[in-house]
Amino acid sequence: MPKINKAHYDARKKQIISAADTCFSNKGIHQTTMHDICRQAQLSIGAVYSYFDSKEQIIAQIAQEALKRNLEMISGVDKLTNSREKLFELADVFFGMLEETGDHSVRMDIGLWSAALINDEVHKAVLEIMKRHTEVFTKIVRAGQDKGEIDKSVKPESVAMVMISTFKGLVLQKGIYGKVDVQGYVDTIKKMMKGLLNEPQV
Amino acid sequence: MPKINKAHYDARKKQIISAADTCFSNKGIHQTTMHDICRQAQLSIGAVYSYFDSKEQIIAQIAQEALKRNLEMISGVDKLTNSREKLFELADVFFGMLEETGDHSVRMDIGLWSAALINDEVHKAVLEIMKRHTEVFTKIVRAGQDKGEIDKSVKPESVAMVMISTFKGLVLQKGIYGKVDVQGYVDTIKKMMKGLLNEPQV
Amino acid sequence: MPKINKAHYDARKKQIISAADTCFSNKGIHQTTMHDICRQAQLSIGAVYSYFDSKEQIIAQIAQEALKRNLEMISGVDKLTNSREKLFELADVFFGMLEETGDHSVRMDIGLWSAALINDEVHKAVLEIMKRHTEVFTKIVRAGQDKGEIDKSVKPESVAMVMISTFKGLVLQKGIYGKVDVQGYVDTIKKMMKGLLNEPQV
Amino acid sequence: MPKINKAHYDARKKQIISAADTCFSNKGIHQTTMHDICRQAQLSIGAVYSYFDSKEQIIAQIAQEALKRNLEMISGVDKLTNSREKLFELADVFFGMLEETGDHSVRMDIGLWSAALINDEVHKAVLEIMKRHTEVFTKIVRAGQDKGEIDKSVKPESVAMVMISTFKGLVLQKGIYGKVDVQGYVDTIKKMMKGLLNEPQV
DNA sequence: TATGAATGAGTCTTCATTCAT
DNA sequence: CATGAATGAAGACTCATTCAT
Missing domain, CATH: 1.10.357.10 (Tetracycline Repressor, domain 2)
Incomplete structure (x- = not known):
């Protein structure tokens, strides 16, 4: 696990949280689907799930x-x-x-x-x-x-x-x-x- | 719709709203299902849907x-x-x-x-x-x-x-x-x- | 719950089990999807799930x-x-x-x-x-x-x-x-x- | 592929098979994921896939x-x-x-x-x-x-x-x-x- | 009108596999 | 050759809603 990965990892997490943040405040938490977050974050579902369990x-x-x-x-x-x-x-x-x-x-x-x-x-x-x-x-x-x-x-x-x-x-x-x-x-x-x-x- | 039915109609509506009220405050709006409301109101789904469209x-x-x-x-x-x-x-x-x-x-x-x-x-x-x-x-x-x-x-x-x-x-x-x-x-x-x-x- | 429902209920359960039986022995348990069972039983997914929890x-x-x-x-x-x-x-x-x-x-x-x-x-x-x-x-x-x-x-x-x-x-x-x-x-x-x-x- | 690589190649294969063996008998074939095998074999996914196609x-x-x-x-x-x-x-x-x-x-x-x-x-x-x-x-x-x-x-x-x-x-x-x-x-x-x-x- | 069985679109989540580095 | 981040098809399951009886 080189340090690039750590930085990359943090960046991705931030990217996902930021996307979720946008979606949640736009549509509400419950109305936001995981696909919404993925679309917003420009990531695949699998990618998101490798940073967050649920x-x-x-x-x-x-x-x-x-x-x-x-x-x-x-x-x-x-x-x-x-x-x-x-x-x-x-x-x-x-x-x-x-x-x-x-x-x-x-x-x-x-x-x-x-x-x-x-x-x-x-x-x-x-x-x-x-x-x-x-x-x-x-x-x-x-x-x-x-x-x-x-x-x-x-x-x-x-x-x-x-x-x-x-x-x-x-x-x-x-x-x-x-x-x-x-x-x-x-x-x-x-x-x-x-x-x-x-x-x-x- | 004769008046007797009107009274009945209102009673049923109140019954449903009251049930929904209980469920919503217990489990939250999103976590409450229509079945939860029906159970609480002791009514069938069909009955509930004849009083409320959604x-x-x-x-x-x-x-x-x-x-x-x-x-x-x-x-x-x-x-x-x-x-x-x-x-x-x-x-x-x-x-x-x-x-x-x-x-x-x-x-x-x-x-x-x-x-x-x-x-x-x-x-x-x-x-x-x-x-x-x-x-x-x-x-x-x-x-x-x-x-x-x-x-x-x-x-x-x-x-x-x-x-x-x-x-x-x-x-x-x-x-x-x-x-x-x-x-x-x-x-x-x-x-x-x-x-x-x-x-x-x- | 009239007796017709009980008979109907049992019949449906048997229907589903029978369909699952067929699928399981054809494709194996793991390879069989719930959709396979539904297709075989000629029932919708929702119907199947109202008879079995999982x-x-x-x-x-x-x-x-x-x-x-x-x-x-x-x-x-x-x-x-x-x-x-x-x-x-x-x-x-x-x-x-x-x-x-x-x-x-x-x-x-x-x-x-x-x-x-x-x-x-x-x-x-x-x-x-x-x-x-x-x-x-x-x-x-x-x-x-x-x-x-x-x-x-x-x-x-x-x-x-x-x-x-x-x-x-x-x-x-x-x-x-x-x-x-x-x-x-x-x-x-x-x-x-x-x-x-x-x-x-x- | 010189012979040294051949030996290395065989060792890796054995290593993977052994890991899979352990996993399969512990959790069952279907319940074992490729990641399980990689973890057990101490190898990366990419490595495993360069020895086995699937x-x-x-x-x-x-x-x-x-x-x-x-x-x-x-x-x-x-x-x-x-x-x-x-x-x-x-x-x-x-x-x-x-x-x-x-x-x-x-x-x-x-x-x-x-x-x-x-x-x-x-x-x-x-x-x-x-x-x-x-x-x-x-x-x-x-x-x-x-x-x-x-x-x-x-x-x-x-x-x-x-x-x-x-x-x-x-x-x-x-x-x-x-x-x-x-x-x-x-x-x-x-x-x-x-x-x-x-x-x-x- | 009342019933509740049936529907099926939509959700979260998993995991085999690929590929840029 | 090795890595492991990324992909996305596919699966189990939920639940608002419909409709034949």
């Missing part, structure tokens, strides 16, 4: 890719010292992403939520991402409360869940409406966040 | 039923005069429902979001429900702004979308986590709403 | 049918009192059957031996038939020994196994050669049996 | 190897002068082999019988071996009859077939039962052979 495995892999992409968004927020800044920064990062990204990942995400209710691997991946995001938000809120910046009467975990909801909910609405006013949405959320902050409101 | 149509019908159920929740909120009360009342109604309801409708909802991306009928139904909810919230917020109770710098539509997100997002998280702390969640949202209210905070 | 199950059923046919051959031998007569009678019955039967059941049998090495259900059926036959022969030999008609120095079970071998071996040779001299074969076996009998040989 | 050809070759092994067993029996001794010697050789050999060749043999019904090459090989064995036995019996040692009323060919049946039948029973009492079996056969011998029985 359609299920491809779906699981896709879920994990989405997970990875989502987690990368959060990195780098921790270095900020002020709670308000951190929360606002996170809002900008999360929602900003939604404007750049096409319908593609929005449809993919919604499809995965549904798939998670059926497929264990997918559920694991989706659960993982939610937990991680929850942890990050929870930590920020807790720190803010310790420093007296954030209202101590709210549960940090609950705040985290609401934050996540505002993001996932916007994803859903973008999926259904096709187009959404992200800027207005973010402005509103920032205003609402002030309800949690102890700082003097100018 | 599985698609049953799915669409289910989406509309869910729509109806959701819309009923809102009625009666308009009679309240105070914006804060209205919003808080809505929060209680919406989220309170989530505690009573089992996983059932949660799974159904998530499944429908995904189905809406594929199936036009379902999309129409889901879109309709979102629009209606948005309208109600928008109206309340706009009224509040007119009366000076709510911060005029936010877009009423955006506030509505955030409200909807907090609900849909919780549905999603309940679907994924299995169990969620609804009370803490509602408390947090109420606190955040204050960020939008101009009233003196006691 | 190809494996059809194979197992075939094995059991063969088992039943084989067991019926033995019934009625026990009423004879003399050991020599019993053994000779059994030889006539067993081998006589081979002349009547076409290549069909011979090929089927050989195929099942091989299938038994792979498929558990088939193995169970083939094992069962062998055990039953062994028991019958063993009982006869043991009774003969008790009455002093048969040489006591041989193990009854071993005699039974040899008997069975002479039958299965002839099945095999008929399968391979196509045609065999059954009469000469039976004569030889009868002569050899005398080697086990204590009676005075005229 | 899987069929490997199967045929295996059948011929089995043939060769079986024929070697008989050589050397002819030098004995007494018919009884010859037959007894053959019995010892044939059945003794069964005790040494593992399930391996037993499963292989049974598989080949079944394959012979389908595959012409295999059929030719199996037929050939049976004919040769029959010839040897027939010759011995005929010689015995000429010398007055064996009952002249039996057909030599039929005796030969019975002999072969006792061996093949035991192979089958070992395959199905897993374990058999070879010694008791051989004892019984020797006793039965006396039914064919004219010699005074001590």
Whole structure:
């Protein structure tokens, strides 16, 4: 197994995942056949099956890719010292992403939520991402409360869940409406966040 | 078709939809076969097909039923005069429902979001429900702004979308986590709403 | 489920098994496709699958049918009192059957031996038939020994196994050669049996 | 192709056949894939296909190897002068082999019988071996009859077939039962052979 | 109208075989 | 000669839908 093969192998896998990604978000996971993926990837069925054991495995892999992409968004927020800044920064990062990204990942995400209710691997991946995001938000809120910046009467975990909801909910609405006013949405959320902050409101 | 048959006809339809509802939320829409529905409804395949032309149509019908159920929740909120009360009342109604309801409708909802991306009928139904909810919230917020109770710098539509997100997002998280702390969640949202209210905070 | 359905159901099952029987002995079990069986049975694939869950199950059923046919051959031998007569009678019955039967059941049998090495259900059926036959022969030999008609120095079970071998071996040779001299074969076996009998040989 | 390559060529072929042999008797002929054979032989698919044109050809070759092994067993029996001794010697050789050999060749043999019904090459090989064995036995019996040692009323060919049946039948029973009492079996056969011998029985 | 047996297009998956490197 | 990635025909099986009774 020379190193060329390893690179080649990875490239092919990526090629297949990418094709599957396209198909899944276009037609939905269930409506996508293995032939669809092959056609999209310009590969034969046999080739695809030599990289993945089953359609299920491809779906699981896709879920994990989405997970990875989502987690990368959060990195780098921790270095900020002020709670308000951190929360606002996170809002900008999360929602900003939604404007750049096409319908593609929005449809993919919604499809995965549904798939998670059926497929264990997918559920694991989706659960993982939610937990991680929850942890990050929870930590920020807790720190803010310790420093007296954030209202101590709210549960940090609950705040985290609401934050996540505002993001996932916007994803859903973008999926259904096709187009959404992200800027207005973010402005509103920032205003609402002030309800949690102890700082003097100018 | 005499009226007696009409009653019978409606009863049968309800019976089928109810069976489909159960199956869909248990196994997912795609994993449910027409035979599953027949078994659950204690009817023959032929019978089911004399009430619905296709599985698609049953799915669409289910989406509309869910729509109806959701819309009923809102009625009666308009009679309240105070914006804060209205919003808080809505929060209680919406989220309170989530505690009573089992996983059932949660799974159904998530499944429908995904189905809406594929199936036009379902999309129409889901879109309709979102629009209606948005309208109600928008109206309340706009009224509040007119009366000076709510911060005029936010877009009423955006506030509505955030409200909807907090609900849909919780549905999603309940679907994924299995169990969620609804009370803490509602408390947090109420606190955040204050960020939008101009009233003196006691 | 009216009784007509039960009769219809059984008839269809028999129809399918019969078709499978034909195909299996013509082309071999592995070379026979479900489509072959359907074509032979003049039924659609869906129809066949509503009577049998899988190809494996059809194979197992075939094995059991063969088992039943084989067991019926033995019934009625026990009423004879003399050991020599019993053994000779059994030889006539067993081998006589081979002349009547076409290549069909011979090929089927050989195929099942091989299938038994792979498929558990088939193995169970083939094992069962062998055990039953062994028991019958063993009982006869043991009774003969008790009455002093048969040489006591041989193990009854071993005699039974040899008997069975002479039958299965002839099945095999008929399968391979196509045609065999059954009469000469039976004569030889009868002569050899005398080697086990204590009676005075005229 | 220089001779060194010839040696190399033969070694590779043997290596492949040996691997196939192992696989076939472990999983059955049909359940064995070309990849299984390659893995077992530690060779690439391409390599295997440069020595054999197809899987069929490997199967045929295996059948011929089995043939060769079986024929070697008989050589050397002819030098004995007494018919009884010859037959007894053959019995010892044939059945003794069964005790040494593992399930391996037993499963292989049974598989080949079944394959012979389908595959012409295999059929030719199996037929050939049976004919040769029959010839040897027939010759011995005929010689015995000429010398007055064996009952002249039996057909030599039929005796030969019975002999072969006792061996093949035991192979089958070992395959199905897993374990058999070879010694008791051989004892019984020797006793039965006396039914064919004219010699005074001590 | 009700039934459920029958249909068959469509799905996932396997595996013998080829061929560019 | 060797390699093993790629091919794609073929197989088992599912399930929405039809239709004779």
